[in-house]
Amino acid sequence: MNDQFSGRSTVKQNFYKASILVVEDNADHWSLIQEALEQCLPEVRALRVSTAGEAETYLAHCLTNQASLPKIMLLDLYLPDAEQSWVLLRKIKQANSPYIRMPVVVFSYSNLQEDINELYRYGGTSYIVKPSSFDQWLAYFRSMRQYWWETVTLPGQNG
Secondary structure, eight states: OOHHHHSHHHHHHHHTTOEEEEEOOOHHHHHHHHHHHHHHOTTSEEEEESSHHHHHHHHHHHHHTTOOOOSEEEEESOSSSHHHHHHHHHHHHSTTOTTTTSOEEEEESOOOHHHHHHHHHTTOSEEEEOOSSHHHHHHHHHHHIIIIITTSOOOOTTO
């Protein structure tokens, strides 16, 4: 079967120059995330910034230097408060943003419906309640790999 119709070309495209930007202010959480990502998505470069401002700077740097944008952003909701994350999400998802097509997955220990509703109101892609153990992080990133890298077609660099 032709790669164009088998889905294998989508997988190849998704992994091409793939990186994931993790916006996480807690170093211990980042250690768990980084290790789980290395086990479940070794082909994908994981980058961490710890503030919304650092995320904006990194994304602008990608555009300025014609570097590949991250395929996905994982955004901790509380950095340490939610307002920073909401401001960043609104900037990324505003109509004229060069980053609008980048999926933004918000993750938090909060399972408050108000937080979940805000995410979708501001254009976020999905909301995940943070896993509480390393095994749960592994399961989460295995699911992420299957869905985001092996099933859907992610936007290309010029998308």
